[in-house]
Amino acid sequence: MQFQQLQYFVAVAETRHFTRAAEQVHVAQPSLSQQIRALERELGADLFVRARGNIALTDAGEALLPLARRILADADTARQEVQELVQLRRGRVRLGATPSLCTGLLPDVLRAFHDRYPGIQLLIQESGSRDLVRELARGALDLALVVLPLPAPAPALTTVELLREDLVVVSSPDAPAPGGGRGSVEIADLENERLVMFRHGYDLRELTVNACRSAGFEPEFAVEGGEMDAVLGFVRAGLGVAVVPRMVASRAGRGLRVTPLARPGLSRTIALAHRSDVAPPRGARELQRMLLER
Numbered sequence: 001m002q003f004q005q006l007q008y009f010v011a012v013a014e015t016r017h018f019t020r021a022a023e024q025v026h027v028a029q030p031s032l033s034q035q036i037r038a039l040e041r042e043l044g045a046d047l048f049v050r051a052r053g054n055i056a057l058t059d060a061g062e063a064l065l066p067l068a069r070r071i072l073a074d075a076d077t078a079r080q081e082v083q084e085l086v087q088l089r090r091g092r093v094r095l096g097a098t099p100s101l102c103t104g105l106l107p108d109v110l111r112a113f114h115d116r117y118p119g120i121q122l123l124i125q126e127s128g129s130r131d132l133v134r135e136l137a138r139g140a141l142d143l144a145l146v147v148l149p150l151p152a153p154a155p156a157l158t159t160v161e162l163l164r165e166d167l168v169v170v171s172s173p174d175a176p177a178p179g180g181g182r183g184s185v186e187i188a189d190l191e192n193e194r195l196v197m198f199r200h201g202y203d204l205r206e207l208t209v210n211a212c213r214s215a216g217f218e219p220e221f222a223v224e225g226g227e228m229d230a231v232l233g234f235v236r237a238g239l240g241v242a243v244v245p246r247m248v249a250s251r252a253g254r255g256l257r258v259t260p261l262a263r264p265g266l267s268r269t270i271a272l273a274h275r276s277d278v279a280p281p282r283g284a285r286e287l288q289r290m291l292l293e294r
Contacts, residue, residue, distance in 0.1 A: 003075065005039040006068040008032050009047060013065050016055045084119070086282060092121040093283045096132040096144035098203060099228045101270065104247030105145070105163075109294055113287050120283045128201040133157065136275055142284035145291075147203040148269040159271040162291060166246045167207070167266040169259045172238040177257065184262040187215045194222035194240040196231050203268065208243045211266055232256065 011021035012032070022029040040047055045060035057065065084090045097106060102124065110122060125135065129146040136144050137156060148159065169185045171178050178193050179185035190212055197219070198205040212219040222240030228248065235242050236255040243266065249258045272291055274280050280288065 001039065001042050002035075003071075005035050005042075006071055008035050009039060009061075009064065010068050010072060012036060012048065012055065013057055013061065018055065088117045088283055088286060089119045091119070091281065091283045092123055093281070093287050094123045094125070094140065094142045095284075095287065096125045096127060096135055096141045096146075098128060098132070098145065098147060099126045100204060100245050100248050101145045102126050103228050104245055104251055105270070105294075107251075109287075109291055113290055117283065117286065129203050131201065133273070136273060139275070139278070142274065142280045143288060144273045146271055146273050148271045150273075156276055157273050158276045159273045160292065162270045162272050164267055164269050167204075167243050167261060167268065168246050168249050169241055169261060170232070170235050170244055170249050170252070170256045171241040171259065172236055173255070173257045175238045178241050178259055184260050186262050187211050187266070188217075190219060190241070190243075191215070191217040193220075195219050195224075196226065196234045196240040196242040197221045197224035198231055199225045199227065204243065204245070207266060207268060 007025055008021065008027070011024050012018055015021045015024060018033055018036075019029050022032040025032065036047065043060065043064070046058050047061035047064060049056040049058055081090070095106075106124075110124075113120075114122065125132070125141060127135070129150060132141065132144040132146055133150055135141045145162070146159070148161065150157075150159070169178050169190075179189040195208070197208070209219060223234050226234060228244075231242050231244070232248075232252050234240065243261075244252075245268070246258075249256065272288060274284070274288070279285075
């Protein structure tokens with residue numbers, strides 16, 4: 001049984017005339033009649049009583065008609081659903097990002113994407129780069145914003161560098177300024193500070209701790225184990241200082257002193273990653289374009 005045969009059958013059933021039905025579906029009448037006969041052979045029953053000037057449905061035809069209409073309606077619905085996805089009216093995008101990027105980079109881009117494509121659902125997963133790479137590899141994410149270099153080789157992923165971002169030191173305005181109040185802070189100055197440190201798994205934690213160790217000391221933690229919002233809150237309360245991305249510091253609002261790190265300072269490279277063997281869906285590709293053009 002072919003989809004086209006059902007279209008022809010419904011057209012004849014509704015017009016009760018083979019010639020008018022052929023005109024309705026834009027096919028030659030002999031071809032339509034041939035397809036109806038092929039459908040009857042496939043089903044093993046006549047669908048129409050054919051008499052001069054009078055076409056009527058048989059019992060088999062009456063039974064088939066509502067089913068055929070339902071099949072055609074479902075096919076039309078499927079076509080519309082696919083077209084809506086193609087035209088970015090519906091669908092979803094699964095995006096992974098580190099917590100600092102969710103705070104700093106994403107809000108403006110996601111707002112612009114949502115304004116342009118309000119029918120597309122955005123599913124955001126916050127995690128460290130290691131976890132995001134794993135989720136990409138198993139197909140649980142369409143795109144991910146990760147910190148380069150990746151924590152482990154990932155040959156199945158394609159990465160495109162998005163931006164390079166400086167890190168800064170944030171502290172409470174009510175506490176003594178780090179580095180003795182100079183205009184910038186050396187990494188070595190952090191030896192005399194108690195750090196508010198992120199939980200394990202944060203790329204920022206590893207970057208900061210490794211920089212301190214390269215400078216010849218082990219950092220002292222006032223508090224550790226927090227997420228981004230908690231770290232900023234602890235710094236505002238005067239518990240210690242923290243090293244955070246400049247974008248996060250600029251969005252953090254009042255209650256924080258922001259001091260740059262002296263050259264060469266610290267920076268991180270953000271990349272957009274997706275699986276190499278699977279093309280991201282249309283909505284994800286559009287979000288990717290907006291991130292790259294931001």
